[in-house]
Amino acid sequence: MIKSIKTWILVGFASLLLVAxxxxxxxxxxxxxxxxxxxxxxxxxxxxxxxxxxxxSNADEAGNWTGIDVDVCRAVAAAVLGDADKxxxxxxxxxxxxxxxxxxxxxxxxxxTTWTLSRDADIGLTFVGVxxxxxxxxxxxxxxxxxxxxxxxxxxxxxxxxGTTTELNMRDFFNSKNISYEPIAFEKADEVVAAYDxxxxxxYTTDKSGLAAQRTKMSNPDEHKVLPETISKEPLGPVVRQxxxxxxxxxxxxxxxxxxxxxxxxxxxxxxxxxxxENPAIKRLVGSEGELGAAFGLDNDWSLRIIExxxxxxxxxxxxxxxxxxxxxRGPNQxxxxxxxxxxxxxx
Amino acid sequence: xxxxxxxxxxxxxxxxxxxAITVLALLSVIIYFATNAQINMGNRGISFGFGFLNQExxxxxxxxxxxxDGSHSYGRAFLVGLLNTILVSVxxxxxxxxxxxxxxxxxxxxxxxxxxxxxxxxxxxxxxxLILQIFFWYFAALRALPLPENGISFYDISFLTIKxxxxxxxxxxxxxxxxxxxxxxxxxxxxxxxxxxxQREQFGKQIPTTIISLATLILIPLITFLFLGVSLTFEYPxxxxxxxxxxxxxxxxxxIPELIALALALSMYTATFIAENVRAGILGVGKGQKEAAAxxxxxxxQILKLVVMPQALRIIIPPTTNQYLNLTKNSSLAAAIxxxxxxxxxxxxxxxxxxxxxEIISITMLTYLTLSISISIFxxxxxxxxxxxxx
Numbered sequence: 001m002i003k004s005i006k007t008w009i010l011v012g013f014a015s016l017l018l019v020a021x022x023x024x025x026x027x028x029x030x031x032x033x034x035x036x037x038x039x040x041x042x043x044x045x046x047x048x049x050x051x052x053x054x055x056x057s058n059a060d061e062a063g064n065w066t067g068i069d070v071d072v073c074r075a076v077a078a079a080v081l082g083d084a085d086k087x088x089x090x091x092x093x094x095x096x097x098x099x100x101x102x103x104x105x106x107x108x109x110x111x112x113t114t115w116t117l118s119r120d121a122d123i124g125l126t127f128v129g130v131x132x133x134x135x136x137x138x139x140x141x142x143x144x145x146x147x148x149x150x151x152x153x154x155x156x157x158x159x160x161x162x163g164t165t166t167e168l169n170m171r172d173f174f175n176s177k178n179i180s181y182e183p184i185a186f187e188k189a190d191e192v193v194a195a196y197d198x199x200x201x202x203x204y205t206t207d208k209s210g211l212a213a214q215r216t217k218m219s220n221p222d223e224h225k226v227l228p229e230t231i232s233k234e235p236l237g238p239v240v241r242q243x244x245x246x247x248x249x250x251x252x253x254x255x256x257x258x259x260x261x262x263x264x265x266x267x268x269x270x271x272x273x274x275x276x277x278e279n280p281a282i283k284r285l286v287g288s289e290g291e292l293g294a295a296f297g298l299d300n301d302w303s304l305r306i307i308e309x310x311x312x313x314x315x316x317x318x319x320x321x322x323x324x325x326x327x328x329x330r331g332p333n334q335x336x337x338x339x340x341x342x343x344x345x346x347x348x
Numbered sequence: 349x350x351x352x353x354x355x356x357x358x359x360x361x362x363x364x365x366x367x368a369i370t371v372l373a374l375l376s377v378i379i380y381f382a383t384n385a386q387i388n389m390g391n392r393g394i395s396f397g398f399g400f401l402n403q404e405x406x407x408x409x410x411x412x413x414x415x416x417d418g419s420h421s422y423g424r425a426f427l428v429g430l431l432n433t434i435l436v437s438v439x440x441x442x443x444x445x446x447x448x449x450x451x452x453x454x455x456x457x458x459x460x461x462x463x464x465x466x467x468x469x470x471x472x473x474x475x476x477x478l479i480l481q482i483f484f485w486y487f488a489a490l491r492a493l494p495l496p497e498n499g500i501s502f503y504d505i506s507f508l509t510i511k512x513x514x515x516x517x518x519x520x521x522x523x524x525x526x527x528x529x530x531x532x533x534x535x536x537x538x539x540x541x542x543x544x545x546x547q548r549e550q551f552g553k554q555i556p557t558t559i560i561s562l563a564t565l566i567l568i569p570l571i572t573f574l575f576l577g578v579s580l581t582f583e584y585p586x587x588x589x590x591x592x593x594x595x596x597x598x599x600x601x602x603x604i605p606e607l608i609a610l611a612l613a614l615s616m617y618t619a620t621f622i623a624e625n626v627r628a629g630i631l632g633v634g635k636g637q638k639e640a641a642a643x644x645x646x647x648x649x650q651i652l653k654l655v656v657m658p659q660a661l662r663i664i665i666p667p668t669t670n671q672y673l674n675l676t677k678n679s680s681l682a683a684a685i686x687x688x689x690x691x692x693x694x695x696x697x698x699x700x701x702x703x704x705x706x707e708i709i710s711i712t713m714l715t716y717l718t719l720s721i722s723i724s725i726f727x728x729x730x731x732x733x734x735x736x737x738x739x
Contacts, residue, residue: 095696099705102394123703124394145592153590155598157511162683162692163700167407171418182511183408184606186686187696195686198490199510200605202594243391 033246035107036080036297044086047073048106051091051188054213055326056112056132065089069110071316072131072238074309075254076108079302084309093187094163098123101241108251109239112207114165119239128252130237131313133332133341135230136169137208139215142225144202149177149229152203157182159192159201166206169232193217207234212326250296256344257303261285261312263335263344268311271304284347292347303347313342385706400702401426407697409688411604422698429693430715436610436689437676437719443615444675445668448622455627466623474620479681481617486609486685493605496587496595505584512602514585522578526569529576533568537561606687610679618675625667629660661734669727673720680716690715 039045049057049069057067065087074084090106101109102124112134113119115127138158140146152174160166162185174181184201186192193214196204204211211226218224238255240248261267264282266274275288283289285307287300294300310316314335322328334340389396401423408418412428413435454466473481490510494500499507499514507514520526544555572578585600633656641655683692690712699708 095700098700098703118701119703124389141593143592144594146594151591155588155596156590156594157596159686162686162696167697168701171406171408175418181408182410184410184686185688185692185697187683187692191684191686194487195490198487199495200490201511202590202596 033244033250033297035241035244035247036250039080039107043081044088045073045077045080045108046090046106047076047087048090048092048097048100048109048111049073050111051093051190053112053189053210054216055209055321055324056213057089057091057110059089059091067320068131068316069112069238071258071310071320072110072251072255073108075258075306076251078305078309079250079254079257079298082305084305094161095187098125098239101125101239104241107240107247112210112236113239114207115235115237116165124242125239126242126248127237127239128248129255129344130235131255132209132236134207134209134234134236136166136205136232136234137211137230138227139196139204139211139224140202140227142223146203146227149173149227149231152177152179152181154180155182156203157184157201158203158205159184159186159196160205161185161189161192162187164206165232165234170205173231189214190217207236209236209321209327216326246296250298253296253303253347254306257285257306257347258310258313258316259335259342259344260347261303261307262314263337266307266312267315268308271307281346281348290348389706394703396706398707400704400707403702405698405701407701409693410686411607411688422694422702425698426690426694426711429688429690432687432693433676433679433682433689433691434719436607436614436679436682436687439607439611440614440618440675440679441672443611444618444622444671447615447619448668448671449626451619451623452626453630455623456630470620470623473616474624478613478617478678479684482610482613482681482685485613485616486606489605489609489612496597499587499597505582506600507585507587507597509597510605511596512604513608514597514600514602516582516584517599517601519581519583520578521580522572522576525572525576526578529569529572529578530565533565536564536568540564604687606682606685609685610682610687614675614678617678618671621671621674622668625664625671626660628667629662629664630656632663633659658734662731662736665727665731665734669724669731672723672727676719676723677716 047070049065049067052058053067055067057065057069059065070087070089073087073089077086078084090100092100092106092109092111097109097111097113098119100106109125110131112132113127114134115130119125120127138149146152156179158170158174158181160170160183167183167185170181170183182201184195186195189206189210192204192206195201197218204214206214208226208230215221215224215226238251240251260281261271264279264285266282266285271286274282274286277283277286277288280289284292285303287293287302287304291300293302311319317330317333320326322330330340332341334342336343386396402421404418405420405422405425406418407425409416409425409428411432413431414424414428416424416428451466451469454462455470457463457466493508493510496507496509496511499509501507505516540560541557544557547553547555569578573580583599585597585602588596588598590596637655637659638651641651646654679689680691682689683696686692695708695712699705702708
């Protein structure tokens with residue numbers, strides 16, 4: 001008898017599970033934006049960030065996240081919910097990030113993620129733009145006598161992160177130079193830094209912005225330098241799930257608004273005073289002309305809120321990347337009008 | 349009760365129906381999840397399939413026991429990771445067992461100091477989370493070890509450095525003949541021991557099998573060296589300069605510090621649990637057994653070896669099997685310190701590069717399941733062999 005009671009309990013439990021699961025699941029992809037509706041209902045934007053990369057997404061002691069990746073999520077929150085602070089951050093490892101996005105744990109992934117064909121096309125993701133043009137480089141000890149990648153010799157050991165494009169680029173690079181190397185790939189950036197700092201590897205390779213940021217974490221940052229060569233293109237940008245075109249547009253144009261605002265000289269302090277500007281492009285940015293927000297079901301002040309609460313791209317870059325000493329020179333991340341390659345389609 | 353209501357009096361049916369319902373319910377849950385996953389994946393443009401295993405992996409791995417580089421397939425990368433997991437598990441189990449037995453016996457030692465040291469060892473190492481111990485051994489060892497140019501030298505043929513432990517590489521000629529001779533030696537030992545057992549049981553004759561076996565194991569392979577053209581030379585690691593201040597060793601074999609740290613942490617941790625099993629096993633043998641053995645004139649070593657241990661093993665083996673399984677599964681923490689085990693290589697890098705989360709995680713889970721079940725089957729066989737045989 002005991003045995004059969006147990007069996008019945010099992011059956012009951014299983015059917016309970018069935019009922020519980022029946023309510024979850026279901027697919028995205030209807031014509032209205034399910035993600036937008038859910039975000040409004042929840043009252044915050046679910047944003048995936050790194051586990052700590054100064055300048056991009058980094059939490060201070062109080063748990064406040066800052067960085068140019070964080071600002072993308074803040075811009076989306078300002079546009080959708082009217083308050084840039086209404087963001088819930090989820091720190092993710094390189095390995096976890098795409099699964100977290102496709103499974104719906106987060107709705108925007110702003111985590112220094114390289115835009116590649118296979119990621120865009122193959123695994124249910126859509127890249128909406130580029131918020132930082134980067135490239136992979138190498139860091140070595142200053143006293144090593146290595147001044148260029150041409151000084152690398154057979155047997156060099158290189159530390160990096162697993163699950164990144166870096167691992168693939170590194171192989172392409174060393175193979176093309178015909179150099180045998182020892183790849184040591186860690187799951188988390190902090191362990192890479194610790195192992196390189198201890199002397200386990202001769203060089204540390206990742207995106208140059210990452211190298212510049214991680215150098216500040218070394219026990220003696222002045223002992224290390226980044227080699228001049230760039231061995232790959234790494235366009236980093238925010239990612240959304242495939243199948244929700246409206247949400248995709250909202251994130252894309254939140255980023256574009258920040259860049260376009262810089263182009264037209266609109267910033268967080270002068271935005272509201274420019275409502276009567278003579279330039280129609282500026283008027284569209286601050287919401288005094290056109291009905292652009294209606295296209296994604298937002299009011300007309302969505303872009304004004306982004307500029308006022310988060311600032312334009314230039315302000316964001318200056319605050320998080322230039323003033324923190326990570327990369328004072330904007331390089332390719334300068335506007336196209338000033339010799340860089342930042343160029344976004346017009347908001348009209 | 350419920351059966352009476354439905355008037356099911358047939359015992360067979362009564363036993364069968366609940367089980368059938370359970371199986372059906374379980375199946376429908378699984379099917380429900382599978383279809384749901386399929387629909388969701390379809391909506392998000394994700395396909396399902398194992399074709400990626402044949403694609404080029406295009407990433408390199410630090411440490412591999414088989415030939416591998418990025419031009420091989422993901423399937424091959426899986427195999428590299430699997431072998432590395434097996435390697436660290438085997439090393440870990442080997443040392444954990446030896447240390448566990450020594451510490452377990454030491455805890456029962458009459459010598460106060462030995463017993464206390466063993467007790468402290470057990471209490472410290474089993475109460476600290478394993479991942480912290482792995483980090484400790486890895487980063488403590490890294491900080492403590494010298495750079496290659498100041499490597500700790502063992503007679504100039506082996507060097508311990510921060511980049512790894514460089515040992516001489518064995519270069520064999522006619523290795524196959526040597527291998528065959530070792531197998532032949534083991535077969536010979538099998539016959540010698542079974543002959544010795546028969547002699548003891550029938551005529552009460554004691555044949556010193558240990559010494560004879562050892563001699564066989566040395567002599568037969570030695571013959572192949574002398575007469576059958578087997579030879580062995582060594583390739584020694586040599587210091588090599590890569591730049592004014594960067595050095596490494598070329599030649600020889602490098603045992604990477606990640607492997608050393610992981611094997612050390614796993615065996616130190618698991619040895620504490622095995623030690624407790626051993627202690628429990630020895631204490632579980634009745635006092636009368638030892639006294640009876642002493643009364644027929646066996647000395648202390650003989651009592652332990654011939655009377656106590658065979659009985660203690662029956663108590664020790666089942667919980668120790670659990671520890672072996674734990675160790676194997678715990679080896680998946682390797683990813684934290686960059687030891688290229690199956691989790692780091694396959695469920696890490698390969699998963700990221702292909703995005704095939706469901707396929708790769710299923711394969712990885714199935715692999716661990718297979719590994720664990722294999723260990724269980726072996727240990728159950730060993731347990732049965734050691735169990736009391738009623739005569």
